[in-house]
Amino acid sequence: MANYNIHIHIFNEPCYPPNMMGWMVGLLRSFPLWALQGLTQLSKSTPLRYAYFLEYALKRSQYDILQDLRRLYQEAGLGDFRFVVLTLDMDYNGAGKAQVDYLTQLRQVIELKAQHPDLIYPLLCIHPDRFQNASKLLAFAQNHIPQKGFVGIKLYPAMGFFPDDPRLFELYEWCEAAQIPILMHTIKGSVYYRGDLSKFANHPRVIYPLYKNNKEFQRNFTEVGQFSKALFPDNRKNPGVFDLFPQLKFCFAHFGGTDFTWNQDIVTLINGVNGGNNNIYTDISYVHSDAKFVASKVLPPLKTNPLLSTKLLFGTDFYMTEQEGREPKVLHQFFKQLRENQLQLTAITETNCQRFLNSKVFSAP
């Protein structure tokens, strides 16, 4: 059975809208690669650390990033890995117009998948604002999965929508029936909706209305509690996504980040608060680079909850993690931490990922 990295990115800098990550990254993006490499020799403690991942973003093509990653894994003796490539629709997050739009990014990934059918397994990013209605959204997904090599869905609500947006319902119904996996970005990060917030002013899902700036407001979009009435009994008059689609195969990425409430809510959902949805997963990407976080927040529940160890997926969030450390170094440290705690690597990198990816339209090797 193959090893999987369930969460990587290979879209490059021309795919980023001008204001995608604020002014500092905007400025760094105008630097030539040699200057960025010079900067990475300096401190890691300032926003200069963005230069680390821009080194990758500035590669000529998505193909070059993929080749680099493959070489890194081979050189580090990490074994035979397959990569789940997460595409990202950045055309509707109010940050301006990128040089390379999302549909072009997808065409490049489709080409790469045709060239490397056994190496990459892409997920199709869906932003509901792209579509006039639920049927058009579903038709778009069905046109890509599995025909064009895509094996599941990527959702990034922090880009400016709520997971229970009715435009997503026909998609959810199809995914639930065919057990097609959905992976959702679940961390408060530096990529979020940068447009006008007033259009969400009276939205019933806004539970943190005091967050007037976009960075804080993203919490509303990604809130794990909104997925089940059982998690938010007082605030939830409307059913959550799992109340409506109880067998949806769903992965909360990044274990909810360093937000302890989200970590706990994800474990509660995995434990089956929602009438026993046993299709809920979480991935360890990005936070695996923080050894202290892993030791204090991930290992304890993993050791005491055997169910969680069947639901944790191995992923890294490459190349976003380059600002935390080089991929092989971070990985060796994380694997060592698991081994020292007698935790099974094979479940996390093989069986769990395979089970998550398998569906009625795709069989994971």
Ligand SMILES: [Zn+2]
């Ligand atoms: Zn990611």
